[in-house]
């Protein structure tokens with residue numbers, strides 16, 4: 001993959017949050033969000049930040 005140069009800071013930012021619709025575990029407990037593990041995928045023309053929450057069973 002070619003190395004990307006830094007994106008201009010004045011580009012519009014579009015945050016795309018991808019969260020599960022159901023945060024209830026199959027076992028019946030409530031899933032806990034792991035906030036440290038985020039996928040960060042900046043786009044090219046506008047800065048599109050894809051943020052996928054990771055959820056785990058307690």
Ligand SMILES: [Zn+2]
Nearest residue numbers: 025027029057
């Ligand atoms: Zn569970």
